[in-house]
Amino acid sequence: EEGAIVRAKLRASDxxxxxxxxxxxxxxxxxxxxxxxxTTAVPVDFSFCHNVTLSDFACLDPAGWAFxxxxxxxxxxxxxxxxxxxxxxxxxxxxxxxxxxxxxxxxRTWDDSLVVKNYVNWRNGAEGETSSICFSDCLIITxxxxxxxxxxxxxxxxxxxxxxxxxxxLHAYHKPVxxx
Numbered sequence: 001e002e003g004a005i006v007r008a009k010l011r012a013s014d015x016x017x018x019x020x021x022x023x024x025x026x027x028x029x030x031x032x033x034x035x036x037x038x039t040t041a042v043p044v045d046f047s048f049c050h051n052v053t054l055s056d057f058a059c060l061d062p063a064g065w066a067f068x069x070x071x072x073x074x075x076x077x078x079x080x081x082x083x084x085x086x087x088x089x090x091x092x093x094x095x096x097x098x099x100x101x102x103x104x105x106x107x108r109t110w111d112d113s114l115v116v117k118n119y120v121n122w123r124n125g126a127e128g129e130t131s132s133i134c135f136s137d138c139l140i141i142t143x144x145x146x147x148x149x150x151x152x153x154x155x156x157x158x159x160x161x162x163x164x165x166x167x168x169x170l171h172a173y174h175k176p177v178x179x180x
Contacts, residue, residue, distance in 0.1 A: 007031075009041055015049045022057030022079075033063035033086060042068045048123075050074050058083065065090040066109075071121060071128075075100040082107045085143065095119045096128030096156065101136070108141040114148045114164070118156030127156035136165040143171075148178045 004024030009031075012018055031041040041063040046052060047070035058081035059066040066082040066089070069075060075097065082091040082105070091107035093115040094100055107113040114135050118128030140147045147169045150162060169177050 008043075010044045010046075012046045012049050012052075015046070015052075017051045018046070018049055019053040020044075020057070021053065021055045024057055026057060026059045028060065028062040028066075031063035042066070044068065046070070046072055048072065052076070053078075055079055057081075060084075061086065062089060064088050065093050065111075067092045068095075069093065069097050069100070070095045070119065071097065072100070073098045077102045078104055080105045082109060082113075084109045084111075086110055090115060090145075091140075093117070094130070094133060096121065096130055097133065098130065099132045101134050102138065103134075103136045105138045106140075107138065110143045110145075112145045112147075112149050113140045113142050114138065114167075115146075116150045116159070116162055117152065118154040118159060120155050127158075128154070129156055129158040130162065131158070131160050133162045134165065135163070135167060138167050140167065140169045141171045142169070142175075142177075143173050145175045146177070146179045147172050150180045152179065 002023045043062045044067045049072045052075045055078040089110040091109045091113040
């Protein structure tokens with residue numbers, strides 16, 4: 001519902017046909033955030049999911065990365081907003097994902113804004129693979145790290161068909177706007 005404030009973590013694993021739509025707010029301001037204690041809470045944390053739609057809501061003050069996607073396939077992320085000014089406050093992080101569209105999003109992050117990486121599959125030990133990722137028509141403000149990033153911490157040789165189209169970076173304070 002418009003104006004709704006939800007204080008929760010959304011987690012899914014091995015789910016199919018998942019849809020989370022707005023226009024409310026996912027608020028992480030009340031969650032404990034300590035990297036030393038391992039208590040950072042990722043508001044949207046999906047792994048091994050297929051056919052996911054996330055659209056038209058805002059993620060405010062996450063206690064870590066805002067959107068963490070591992071080994072997902074067939075994901076549409078549209079008109080999302082991320083407002084984060086906390087340490088390790090990444091925006092949209094895609095790890096070993098395939099067929100993902102991120103379109104029309106606004107990200108104001110302390111750490112990386114739009115991220116693509118490969119990780120080792122913790123179920124079978126296989127190296128990660130990433131393909132068919134498209135970020136388009138996004139507006140970014142980044143305080144510390146990269147606005148757009150491919151590959152840091154990557155384990156896996158296959159990363160292909162990754163595009164960044166019509167991205168506007170209003171502010172990139174410390175690191176390169178784009179790193180590979």
